[in-house]
Amino acid sequence: MIDQPMTRREALKTATAIGVTAALSPLALLADAAMAEPAVRKAATISIATSPAPFAKQDVGKLLDDLQQRAGVNVILPFMYTHGAVRAGLPAEGFRGGNFAIPHIEYYKDTGFTYEDMRGTEFGDVDVFARLIPAAHKRGVKVFGWIIEDNQCPATIPHWEPLYEVDFHGRRAKGHPGGPCYNNPRYRAWLLGLVEDYSRNYEIDGIMWGSERQGALCNALGAQHDGGKTDPGKVTCFCEFCVAKAKGLGIDADRARRGFGELEMYVRNCRANQRPRDGYFVTFWRLLLKYPELLAWDNLWVTSRHEMEHDVYHKIKSVKPSLIVGWHLWQNLSFSPFHRAEEDHALMTGWSDFVRPCVYANCAGERMHSFVDSVHGNVFGDVPNDQTLDFLYRVLNYQEAPYDKVTAAGFSADYVLRETRRTLDAVAGTSTQVWPGIDIDVPVHAGSSQCTPESVKQEVFAVFKAGAQGIMLSRNYVEMKPENLAGAGAALRELGLH
Numbered sequence: 001m002i003d004q005p006m007t008r009r010e011a012l013k014t015a016t017a018i019g020v021t022a023a024l025s026p027l028a029l030l031a032d033a034a035m036a037e038p039a040v041r042k043a044a045t046i047s048i049a050t051s052p053a054p055f056a057k058q059d060v061g062k063l064l065d066d067l068q069q070r071a072g073v074n075v076i077l078p079f080m081y082t083h084g085a086v087r088a089g090l091p092a093e094g095f096r097g098g099n100f101a102i103p104h105i106e107y108y109k110d111t112g113f114t115y116e117d118m119r120g121t122e123f124g125d126v127d128v129f130a131r132l133i134p135a136a137h138k139r140g141v142k143v144f145g146w147i148i149e150d151n152q153c154p155a156t157i158p159h160w161e162p163l164y165e166v167d168f169h170g171r172r173a174k175g176h177p178g179g180p181c182y183n184n185p186r187y188r189a190w191l192l193g194l195v196e197d198y199s200r201n202y203e204i205d206g207i208m209w210g211s212e213r214q215g216a217l218c219n220a221l222g223a224q225h226d227g228g229k230t231d232p233g234k235v236t237c238f239c240e241f242c243v244a245k246a247k248g249l250g251i252d253a254d255r256a257r258r259g260f261g262e263l264e265m266y267v268r269n270c271r272a273n274q275r276p277r278d279g280y281f282v283t284f285w286r287l288l289l290k291y292p293e294l295l296a297w298d299n300l301w302v303t304s305r306h307e308m309e310h311d312v313y314h315k316i317k318s319v320k321p322s323l324i325v326g327w328h329l330w331q332n333l334s335f336s337p338f339h340r341a342e343e344d345h346a347l348m349t350g351w352s353d354f355v356r357p358c359v360y361a362n363c364a365g366e367r368m369h370s371f372v373d374s375v376h377g378n379v380f381g382d383v384p385n386d387q388t389l390d391f392l393y394r395v396l397n398y399q400e401a402p403y404d405k406v407t408a409a410g411f412s413a414d415y416v417l418r419e420t421r422r423t424l425d426a427v428a429g430t431s432t433q434v435w436p437g438i439d440i441d442v443p444v445h446a447g448s449s450q451c452t453p454e455s456v457k458q459e460v461f462a463v464f465k466a467g468a469q470g471i472m473l474s475r476n477y478v479e480m481k482p483e484n485l486a487g488a489g490a491a492l493r494e495l496g497l498h
């Protein structure tokens with residue numbers, strides 16, 4: 001630990017008392033960081049998430065030198081398997097994606113996939129790991145495989161479709177908030193095969209996996225940022241494997257289907273401004289009483305993902321115990337108290353060397369605003385949006401800008417500090433580390449606040465003031481303005497970490 005939990009709590013108490021938590025003083029942050037043990041501070045992980053594209057096409061040595069000089073990067077995480085063009089940092093038109101290293105087909109026996117299904121061909125014959133790893137290791141930089149779950153079924157690869165979830169109407173869910181099913185044996189075989197392939201065949205230093213989804217009940221409500229238009233009829237997963245698993249746990253799938261059917265109508269009516277007789281909140285709660293299966297199905301999904309993570313962790317460790325394994329956590333749990341309840345970091349310590357909570361402060365403004373809009377369409381329909389946001393700030397423990405200003409203001413570094421500290425408190429006493437992902441030019445809509453070198457600097461200070469063991473410069477190197485990345489470097493230098 002960089003500093004003592006009691007010291008951090010006392011510092012926050014003092015800061016709150018004098019009313020400075022919304023705009024943290026860099027001097028105060030530095031003074032706190034200076035209390036850290038120099039040896040520990042030098043060991044901080046400075047990681048960066050990136051598209052593989054620059055490392056497939058450009059001079060890898062030069063890129064790494066620049067990342068080290070500009071921001072002291074000592075871990076690099078390329079998106080190594082994705083069918084998402086944005087993550088790969090390439091134009092969407094004609095993009096197919098896949099594995100940007102070489103799939104060794106013997107690890108994918110029970111998946112139904114061919115080599116051609118999996119191999120990403122956008123960079124020709126280039127194997128990004130083979131190109132990146134020797135140059136990185138020469139410079140003391142570690143390389144992790146970053147595998148993000150694709151929640152849009154790749155249309156050009158038919159073998160993916162049977163691995164995707166099924167909604168309660170029996171339709172295949174080919175896109176967010178659905179995705180591949182954690183109880184589908186072929187999906188499990190594929191993911192476990194992929195991490196084994198990477199672990200056995202490349203001199204990687206670790207793997208990060210992540211999914212940007214949540215459970216069935218949350219999806220039914222569209223309780224996510226930008227969730228106001230999600231389809232409450234596309235709630236998952238009711239595939240044969242999930243239904244069988246539920247049966248084994250004593251959960252009645254037919255009652256769950258009926259419950260989600262009534263919830264679908266509730267959400268559709270609420271969005272059409274048809275206020276239920278007893279109001280939006282009471283009617284929602286009554287549905288939970290009538291159909292406890294709604295919560296049971298949500299929990300089934302959440303625990304299935306945790307089981308998947310547990311199995312991925314142990315698969316990797318069985319190949320090479322020294323590999324570092326951790327998880328990207330969707331930023332939605334910063335906005336939704338429902339999602340936050342699903343993701344208990346303390347539980348995850350059983351299968352996590354590190355966790356990466358996304359604390360993207362700048363884009364959090366517009367994301368929080370859109371979350372309030374999403375839940376105004378149902379559970380909080382009786383509450384004006386500005387009051388809902390005040391309530392959420394209380395519930396989530398933030399002090400940020402009001403509803404009418406938060407999009408233009410973004411969130412402050414104080415949010416980064418609070419979320420980092422909350423995560424650290426959850427994993428305290430375990431070996432799980434926390435490497436918060438900070439916002440360096442995560443794309444936002446026109447009119448929203450923009451990152452600056454100073455805003456990035458303040459985020460970095462907040463992460464280390466909270467006591468994190470590392471940081472992840474996020475979300476994608478190819479989106480970052482050089483001057484804003486340099487802002488992170490300047491803060492790290494001031495903290496003695498670079």
Ligand SMILES: [Zn+2]
Pocket residue numbers: 165166181182183184237238239240241242243
């Ligand atoms: Zn399923």
